[in-house]
Amino acid sequence: MKHLIALLILAGSLASAAIEAREPFASSYTPRVAEDVVFRGASVLTGTGEPVATTDIRLSGGRIAAIGVDLPTTGARVVDAAGLWLTPGIIDVHSHLGDYPSPAIQATRDGNEATDPNTAQVWAEHSVWPQDPQFPLALAGGVTTLQILPGSANLFGGRGVTLKNVPSRTVQGMKFPGAKQALKMACGENPKRVYGSRDKAPSTRMGNIAGVRAAWAQAHHVMQERERAAAAAANEDIAAAAATPGVPPPAPPAPDLAMDTLIGVLKGEILVHNHCYRADEMALMMDIAKEFDYKITAFHHAVESYKIADLLAEAEICSAMWADWWGFKLEAFDGIDENIALVDAAGACAIVHSDSPVGIQRLNQEAAKAMAAAQRQGMTVTEADAIVWITLNAARALGIDAETGSLEIGKAADVVLWDGNPFSVYSRAQQVYIDGYRYYDRNDPDRQPRTDFDLRQTVNGGAL
Amino acid sequence: MRLHLLAGFAALVLAGTTLADTAILGAVVHTMAGEVIAEDSVILVAEGRIQAVGSALDVPAGYSIVDAAGKVVTPGLIVSNSQLGIVEIGGAATTVDSRVREHPLGAAFDVRYALNDAATAIAVNRRDGVTRAIVAPQPGNDPFAGWGVAIRLTDRDILTSVDVGLFGAIGAATSSYVGGSRSAVVQRMRRGLEQAQRYRASSYNPGPGDFSHADLAALKRFRGANVPLALEVHRANEIREAVALAEDFDLDLIVLGATEAWQVSELLAAQRVPVVIDVLANLPSSFERLGARLDNAALLSQAGVQVVFTVGDSQNARWLRQVAGNAVANGMEHAAALESITRIPAQVWGLEPGLGTLRPGAPADLVIWTGDPLELTQWAERVMIDGEWQDTSSRQTRLFERYRDLSSGNFGYR
Numbered sequence: 122m123k124h125l126i127a128l129l130i131l132a133g134s135l136a137s138a139a140i141e142a143r144e145p146f147a148s149s150y151t152p153r154v155a156e157d158v159v160f161r162g163a164s165v166l167t168g169t170g171e172p173v174a175t176t177d178i179r180l181s182g183g184r185i186a187a188i189g190v191d192l193p194t195t196g197a198r199v200v201d202a203a204g205l206w207l208t209p210g211i212i213d214v215h216s217h218l219g220d221y222p223s224p225a226i227q228a229t230r231d232g233n234e235a236t237d238p239n240t241a242q243v244w245a246e247h248s249v250w251p252q253d254p255q256f257p258l259a260l261a262g263g264v265t266t267l268q269i270l271p272g273s274a275n276l277f278g279g280r281g282v283t284l285k286n287v288p289s290r291t292v293q294g295m296k297f298p299g300a301k302q303a304l305k306m307a308c309g310e311n312p313k314r315v316y317g318s319r320d321k322a323p324s325t326r327m328g329n330i331a332g333v334r335a336a337w338a339q340a341h342h343v344m345q346e347r348e349r350a351a352a353a354a355a356n357e358d359i360a361a362a363a364a365t366p367g368v369p370p371p372a373p374p375a376p377d378l379a380m381d382t383l384i385g386v387l388k389g390e391i392l393v394h395n396h397c398y399r400a401d402e403m404a405l406m407m408d409i410a411k412e413f414d415y416k417i418t419a420f421h422h423a424v425e426s427y428k429i430a431d432l433l434a435e436a437e438i439c440s441a442m443w444a445d446w447w448g449f450k451l452e453a454f455d456g457i458d459e460n461i462a463l464v465d466a467a468g469a470c471a472i473v474h475s476d477s478p479v480g481i482q483r484l485n486q487e488a489a490k491a492m493a494a495a496q497r498q499g500m501t502v503t504e505a506d507a508i509v510w511i512t513l514n515a516a517r518a519l520g521i522d523a524e525t526g527s528l529e530i531g532k533a534a535d536v537v538l539w540d541g542n543p544f545s546v547y548s549r550a551q552q553v554y555i556d557g558y559r560y561y562d563r564n565d566p567d568r569q570p571r572t573d574f575d576l577r578q579t580v581n582g583g584a585l
Numbered sequence: 586m587r588l589h590l591l592a593g594f595a596a597l598v599l600a601g602t603t604l605a606d607t608a609i610l611g612a613v614v615h616t617m618a619g620e621v622i623a624e625d626s627v628i629l630v631a632e633g634r635i636q637a638v639g640s641a642l643d644v645p646a647g648y649s650i651v652d653a654a655g656k657v658v659t660p661g662l663i664v665s666n667s668q669l670g671i672v673e674i675g676g677a678a679t680t681v682d683s684r685v686r687e688h689p690l691g692a693a694f695d696v697r698y699a700l701n702d703a704a705t706a707i708a709v710n711r712r713d714g715v716t717r718a719i720v721a722p723q724p725g726n727d728p729f730a731g732w733g734v735a736i737r738l739t740d741r742d743i744l745t746s747v748d749v750g751l752f753g754a755i756g757a758a759t760s761s762y763v764g765g766s767r768s769a770v771v772q773r774m775r776r777g778l779e780q781a782q783r784y785r786a787s788s789y790n791p792g793p794g795d796f797s798h799a800d801l802a803a804l805k806r807f808r809g810a811n812v813p814l815a816l817e818v819h820r821a822n823e824i825r826e827a828v829a830l831a832e833d834f835d836l837d838l839i840v841l842g843a844t845e846a847w848q849v850s851e852l853l854a855a856q857r858v859p860v861v862i863d864v865l866a867n868l869p870s871s872f873e874r875l876g877a878r879l880d881n882a883a884l885l886s887q888a889g890v891q892v893v894f895t896v897g898d899s900q901n902a903r904w905l906r907q908v909a910g911n912a913v914a915n916g917m918e919h920a921a922a923l924e925s926i927t928r929i930p931a932q933v934w935g936l937e938p939g940l941g942t943l944r945p946g947a948p949a950d951l952v953i954w955t956g957d958p959l960e961l962t963q964w965a966e967r968v969m970i971d972g973e974w975q976d977t978s979s980r981q982t983r984l985f986e987r988y989r990d991l992s993s994g995n996f997g998y999r
Contacts, residue, residue, distance in 0.1 A: 450676030489961040546910030
């Protein structure tokens with residue numbers, strides 16, 4: 122019970138933080154009024170690592186209210202879930218939906234501000250087109266929460282945003298209340314290719330590192346200047362008394378939106394999500410984080426995490442990985458199918474991500490492939506382990522694991538009801554709940570959201 | 586006559602010393618020749634071919650016995666419209682031989698001379714049960730992309746047949762090569778096929794923008810050969826244009842991509858035009874694909890269209906299983922989906938008779954699976970090509986072995 126109260130308080134403070142702070146583009150998301158639901162006799166994977174169990178689950182007031190056998194059903198809609206599976210809502214920590222929407226034409230390509238290697242001042246949320254038809258496709262795949270990141274052309278690509286996968290006219294209406302923003306950083310081939318081809322720094326990996334270190338050094342410098350100026354402004358008398366006669370007090374530094382982002386990281390308000398493929402480059406980035414005293418939350422793509430899984434575990438850095446993508450570029454050449462399981466086995470935080478509007482529709486299948494690849498090699502990996510890769514560990518990396526990511530009493534009722542074992546290729550999400558509201562139902566056309574763009578030129582999209 | 590008969594024969598002679606006659610017992614066998622043998626199955630392989638398949642057959646003396654009880658056997662998987670062997674790393678331009686960009690080579694381009702037996706992706710995909718691939722050029726500067734070949738996913742002598750199809754595309758990508766209109770793409774294709782009919786080198790003097798001698802000679806050769814025209818087309822009206830073109834010039838057409846094919850399924854069925862599709866490509870990702878939907882394959886199959894599956898990434902031909910599985914999840918019959926990665930591609934591309942099936946006389950390409958091959962939680966245990974068990978290690982498994990135990994401190998080169 123204590124646990125429940127703590128979670129509710131935390132959830133409340135997360136929600137109110139967004140309302141109280143006069144932040145720009147604040148979340149305007151409000152949960153829809155949700156009915157009470159009891160799922161009767163579902164096969165449940167809680168996302169906490171517990172093995173699958175047949176049990177009931179009650180959703181109430183948008184929260185997981187009870188888990189157990191033979192729950193009372195008073196006041197609840199009852200779903201006979203015998204033979205069906207229940208998991209937490211799927212979370213994708215690496216998506217570009219809305220920033221690279223369908224249709225993908227020049228007019229819609231808004232994911233990379235590739236005009237300077239440091240564009241920490243841009244925010245991915247400002248490119249999100251809420252009418253991207255890819256959002257409801259991801260919803261039909263069980264995705265309830267997703268992080269939209271800027272692309273990887275730049276060393277500092279800008280800020281990422283965590284969204285609830287709900288229909289909305291505005292991006293503010295999708296923003297996950299209380300979730301921290303991300304800083305997208307990138308190692309390796311992309312920045313050096315984009316700028317090297319323009320005869321501009323960086324054109325090498327050492328140029329990448331120099332550019333990253335220069336920015337962090339500058340961020341510390343500006344942060345100190347701002348702190349001095351703030352202290353001076355806070356106590357003008359002391360500042361005046363301390364001032365050398367004839368020397369004016371320090372002027373506050375000029376506004377700098379890019380520095381706002383980097384300083385936000387140094388203060389722990391923004392989480393670093395670092396695109397990085399190769400093990401050796403991840404190790405360099407880990408040293409830079411130590412040098413400049415910031416935390417890397419997750420390496421993304423991380424196809425070589427298996428080579429340094431012990432180092433990642435020690436540094437408590439998550440790896441967001443594909444199940445089996447490899448070889449499409451040289452820095453992905455050493456990708457192996459066992460990567461995710463090896464990272465998990467080393468005690469590091471393993472996540473399956475999509476980085477793809479196709480892959481995001483079936484992260485459960487991607488997790489299935491990663492699980493099977495490990496089993497094929499004789500490793501012990503269960504469905505209970507694999508579901509964590511696309512739920513709770515993803516929530517951890519977004520800093521929202523107290524609110525969602527697992528089926529635990531008091532947490533948000535972000536839930537997927539599958540028509541079979543979610544690791545079967547034949548299973549599909551039957552119902553998808555966000556904060557207890559049934560946003561998707563495969564058997565109810567009124568609960569299959571369609572964006573404005575999905576309204577076709579013809580009534581049924583070309584007619585059968 | 587197709588080269589594959591000769592090439593196939595040569596390969597058998599080369600591999601002959603290591604071929605053992607084999608009996609595979611007890612699996613659930615999907616012959617793809619009309620039956621599933623679930624009880625007491627026996628597959629006999631001799632001299633690189635399926636000798637017999639059935640229930641409770643006698644096993645001749647001297648055959649090596651493979652116990653496959655509890656397993657599933659299918660023919661090897663066949664991927665279509667792949668770049669296996671002609672692209673090593675997509676993002677590394679010097680390893681990409683699938684298209685010609687600046688040099689004017691369209692219909693005359695042929696991928697056969699760049700085929701790399703040692704391409705890393707061959708072993709990776711063979712490990713997951715892919716045994717054959719149609720290797721196709723990609724459009725680079727002309728609506729006609731050139732000629733494709735068929736390969737087997739062995740360690741050497743991979744080429745099994747040339748001239749499996751003349752490839753091309755109608756759509757936004759190729760319209761940029763001809764001034765910017767899809768109409769110009771179709772007009773150029775029609776003009777080329779017409780000119781090829783009466784082409785003579787001595788009397789043809791091409792001007793700017795005209796077909797080169799090489800391209801017209803290639804189109805002339807195409808018109809005289811019994812080879813399909815394989816066009817990537819997505820929008821329904823353009824699929825209709827492609828069908829009309831094939832009808833006017835009396836060509837066998839295969840539609841690749843075929844995103845909106847479900848809208849013209851009756852036409853495709855009536856004209857016996859097969860489609861090659863990636864089921865997972867369900868995004869309205871361009872204005873040519875607004876009609877994209879997950880049940881495209883199911884709708885086409887139900888309408889009687891021959892459906893062949895491909896994947897969105899040549900490095901991962903192994904995704905064929907996932908593509909087929911998702912087709913089933915979205916309404917296609919399981920048996921039909923399995924056919925779309927075995928028997929039908931072999932037939933559509935005119936591969937060696939019997940390929941894609943386990944009927945007697947067929948080349949012995951087969952896979953022993955731990956269970957339902959379309960389930961991603963199952964995997965390939967053994968892979969046979971032309972009667973020879975294949976190595977199922979890959980560069981990836983070697984990396985795994987090197988790093989599976991980090992506590993050893995031994996990472997190979999230290």
